[in-house]
Amino acid sequence: MRFSIDKARGGALAMVAAVALTVAxxxxxxxxxxxxxxxSTGSDGGGGGDANLAITFLPKNLGNAYxxxxxxxGEKAIMEFGGTYEEVGPAEAGPDAQVSYINTLxxxxxxxxxxxxxDPAAICDALNEARDTGVKxxxxxxxxxxxCRDLFINQATADGIAKVEVDMIAEQIGDxxxxxxxxxxxxxxxxxxxxxxxxxxxxxxxxxxxxxDVVYGDDDDQTSFDKTAALLQTYPDxxxxxxxxxxGISAAARYLSTSDYKGKVALTGLxxxxxxxxxxxxxxxxxxxxxxxxxxxxxxxxAAKALVEGEITGxxxxxxxxxxxxxxxxxxxxxxxxxxxxxxxxxxxxxxxx
Ligand code: RAM
Numbered sequence: 001m002r003f004s005i006d007k008a009r010g011g012a013l014a015m016v017a018a019v020a021l022t023v024a025x026x027x028x029x030x031x032x033x034x035x036x037x038x039x040s041t042g043s044d045g046g047g048g049g050d051a052n053l054a055i056t057f058l059p060k061n062l063g064n065a066y067x068x069x070x071x072x073x074g075e076k077a078i079m080e081f082g083g084t085y086e087e088v089g090p091a092e093a094g095p096d097a098q099v100s101y102i103n104t105l106x107x108x109x110x111x112x113x114x115x116x117x118x119d120p121a122a123i124c125d126a127l128n129e130a131r132d133t134g135v136k137x138x139x140x141x142x143x144x145x146x147x148c149r150d151l152f153i154n155q156a157t158a159d160g161i162a163k164v165e166v167d168m169i170a171e172q173i174g175d176x177x178x179x180x181x182x183x184x185x186x187x188x189x190x191x192x193x194x195x196x197x198x199x200x201x202x203x204x205x206x207x208x209x210x211x212x213d214v215v216y217g218d219d220d221d222q223t224s225f226d227k228t229a230a231l232l233q234t235y236p237d238x239x240x241x242x243x244x245x246x247x248g249i250s251a252a253a254r255y256l257s258t259s260d261y262k263g264k265v266a267l268t269g270l271x272x273x274x275x276x277x278x279x280x281x282x283x284x285x286x287x288x289x290x291x292x293x294x295x296x297x298x299x300x301x302x303a304a305k306a307l308v309e310g311e312i313t314g315x316x317x318x319x320x321x322x323x324x325x326x327x328x329x330x331x332x333x334x335x336x337x338x339x340x341x342x343x344x345x346x347x348x349x350x351x352x353x354x
Pocket of ligand 1: 060067141
């Protein structure tokens with residue numbers, strides 16, 4: 001079975017290796033400022049002559065299994081090409097929570113920052129100040145406005161991600177009834193783009209499904225759990241929930257699994273197999289989707305390397321090598337596409353470990 005569908009040469013191996021790295025413990029503690037909060041591996045320089053291959057990953061927040069896996073993929077790539085890996089980030093996802101980390105990285109003179117943005121605009125000034133000093137900026141997972149970064153590594157098209165989620169909920173509730181969305185933070189670029197397309201897709205192709213509410217769990221486990229409980233109380237006829245965030249869907253599944261709603265209210269969206277396995281096995285969840293976060297981080301690290309080494313500028317038509325994943329092209333708006341979303345269910349979830 002191929003996972004990152006078009007580009008999976010060695011992708012499964014990268015995934016397994018990345019899981020091993022995650023288990024080995026690459027993530028940072030949740031509170032420290034700047035690079036002191038991150039782990040550091042690899043060695044300086046080696047792969048790029050004089051190029052500054054000190055590359056730091058800055059996730060939306062620390063303590064999120066999705067980013068543990070994606071950033072481990074980045075670490076694997078950086079170790080392959082002989083750079084220096086670090087991960088820093090805020091304990092809680094918030095629109096400008098990453099600004100102080102970006103400023104510190106700029107002062108430290110890193111070569112590249114790989115960041116998933118909690119807000120399309122709030123970190124722009126800090127990123128552009130970094131770029132003015134020569135730092136290359138790659139967004140991955142959740143973009144900023146395009147003028148604030150050199151490249152965006154997109155996990156899958158927004159249309160594809162929105163459509164798979166709408167298709168899954170429609171299949172699970174018989175294409176009719178009330179549904180709600182439990183999202184991440186209210187400003188998240190990625191979730192907001194997907195939600196807008198989901199609304200259009202529902203209106204165009206599923207006239208008997210009514211989206212009654214969109215609520216925000218802030219990519220915080222307890223907030224997402226509480227928002228799930230509130231949704232079920234507020235809407236007694238609710239037939240299903242879409243949660244386009246790995247934090248939200250796992251918290252919602254945990255709530256449903258011990259409630260009277262288990263097996264009656266459908267839950268789907270975007271999750272990691274390891275966080276969702278028990279809820280698929282106990283019948284709380286039928287099917288959900290995601291891409292390979294380890295491949296996403298791995299690709300983003302190689303993109304940063306290509307920028308730092310001056311091999312590409314991020315212009316449309318540029319192409320670069322991404323280790324085991326092969327060659328990638330830069331598309332419109334400085335975007336590189338990883339692949340397609342993938343559906344996980346009882347038949348295949350045992351094949352995955354991340
Ligand atoms: C959460 C984050 C991340 C998103 C995944 C699906 O981990 O919000 O940005 O891509 O869910």
